[in-house]
Amino acid sequence: MDFSYRNKNFIRIYGLIDRFKAVINPGVLLLIVAIITLVIANSSLNEWYQSLWTLDFFVGFGDFNLLSHHGHPFTSLQLINDGIMTIFFFTVGLEIKREVMVGELSSFRQAILPIIAAVGGMIIPVLLFLITGNIQGFTPEEMKGVAIPMATDIAFSIGVLSLLGKRVPVSLKIFLLTLAIADDIGGILVIALFYSNFSTTAILELALSLVFFGLLLLGNKLRINNKLFYFLNGLIIWYLFLQAGIHPTIAGVLVAFTVPARPYINLKKFTEGMEQDLSVLRSTLKNAPNDNIILSNTQVRYLTRIEAASDHVISPLQDLEDNLRDLVNYIIMPLFAFANAGVIIDISNFALFSGISLSIMIGLIVGKFAGIFLFTFLAIKLRISRQPNGMTWSNLAGVSLLGGIGFTVALFLAGLSYPLGSYVLNDAKLGIVFGSLIAGIAGYFTLKITLKKTKSE
Incomplete structure (x- = not known):
């Protein structure tokens, strides 16, 4: 018997959503949105497109605006990047906590190889950016984007891998997923340490946010499973982080770590x-009629x-992660891509193979590949970890290339590194989009050639 608790009045809409999810995975959707955004940004619709991101927002009462920073209201672009993207980082935090407790990061032996690979995939791209930047004579302002090519987009990379179906060994999927999660941890630390602006007045706001964070930890200890409790306190922490100069998306990750992972009833x-x-x-x-309604x-x-x-019986952590997954994958990330991937391509002055664009592309394509592959190779050869079943050097090369799909987090870091509307930011986005695209295509075809076909194929 099929039990469906969906509203029958919307059954057709639910059916369309399910069919859409079956046909288009999140990685493919991001690619489609990125292409559409590029077309719009380089057409007669560009003026309309740019005007979408300068709208001011107000949520509050009197002179208090929740969506403001030091009295300046959020624009629509800030609302997406500093507000809505907090939900994305919140789900990343939930995923990291789950993996640490019961997943691939719970065992040192299981986690060590992809963690080492992730470290290599962060160090080498940064070094290549610094080297190519020095060769090209980057200014200190241009060097601020050094962390951009260290990012790996989980949804995009896993989405490309899923296009190869059952021929991908489970061990390879787990390796890439764990690598991407470890990469996210590195990205979160970079945002917290290098893209947050502290001031003397921020100390009080930071101290106050720690009080509310302590309340969340206490709530976890007392087994308070009410999700509204964590949402309201999390919202206050987000606002205080914003005013203190700490990037507010970090609040999403920290709040996620306090969400209970144990159900109230086993x-x-x-x-x-x-x-x-x-x-x-x-x-x-027994005595009730069959047609009793x-x-x-x-x-x-x-x-x-x-x-x-x-x-x-379902823990708040699992419940939130499950309920937010589709919202993040099919609405928030495509919305972020639409707002941030609008790169203007000037054919008369095409900067893809010079400057910031070139350094980021080299970092994503060459740096991520070299870092992930070499660090994994050395870890196995030095017997720090063993080679997973199903992993070969050739399919590791394909996965290492997929690690160069920076996209979402790379675009996010670019927005933090360079001024809005500057040519440097546009060049950075150009390098991210094309670097991610080349890395994704190269990784896909490398795996398509090296992985054995299944009998159904």
């Missing part, structure tokens, strides 16, 4: 209680008990 207790409640419900059916008070009471208990 599964064994739930099933035992469910059996008792179902036994009572069965007893109420009105439930008795006893039936309503016990069905309500079952519903309430089922809400407590």
Whole structure:
């Protein structure tokens, strides 16, 4: 029997959403949005496109505006980058916590190889950016983008890998996923340490945010599983971080670490209680007519008990991660891409193979590949870790290339590194888009050639 708790009035809409998700994975969707954005930004619609990101927002009362920084209201672009993207980083935090507790990062032996690979994939691109930047005579302002090519886009890279279907060994998927998560941790640390502006007045705001963070830790300790409790305190921490000069998306990660990973009711207790409640419900059916559409008070009471208990058998961490996944993959990340991938391509002065664009492209394509591959190779040869089953040097090369798909986090770091509307930011985005595209295509075809076909293919 198929139980569906979806509203029947919207069943067609739900069906369309499910079919859309089945046909287009998040990585492909990001690619489509990026291409559409490039076309719009380089057409007669560019003026309209640019005007979308200068709208001011107000959420508050009187003189208080939640969406403001030191009295300046958020523009639509800031709302996306500093506000909505906090949800993306919140889900990254949830994913990291889950992986540390029960996933690939819970075991040192399992985690060490992709972590070493991620470290290599961050160090080498940064070094190549510094080397090429010095050769080209970058100014100190241009050097601020040194961290841009160290990023790996989880959704994009996993999305490209999924296009190869069942021929991809499970160990290879786990390796890339864990590598991308470790890479995200590195990116979060970089944002926190190098892209946050501290001031003397920020100390009080930071101290106050730590009080609310302490409340969340206490709530976790006391097994408070109410998601509204974590949302409201998290919102306050986000606002205080914003005013203190700490990048507010870091608040999303820190709040995620406080969300309880243990359910209020364990599964064994739930099933035992469910059996008792179902036994009572069965007893109420003995004398009830088959076509009875009105439930008795006893039936309503016990069905309500079952519903309430089922809400407590799934931990807030799992529940939030599951519910936010589609929102992040199919709305937030495409929206971010649409707002940030609008690179203007000037054919008369094409800067792709010089300056910032070239350094970022070299970092993403050459640096990520070399860093991931070489550090993994050395870790295995030096017996720090063993080579996973199904991993060969040739398919490792393909995965190392996929690590060069920086896109989302790289665009995010570019926006933090360079002034809005500057030619340097446009050149940085140009390098990110084309570097990610080349790395993705190269990685896909390398894996397509090296991975064995399944019988169904």
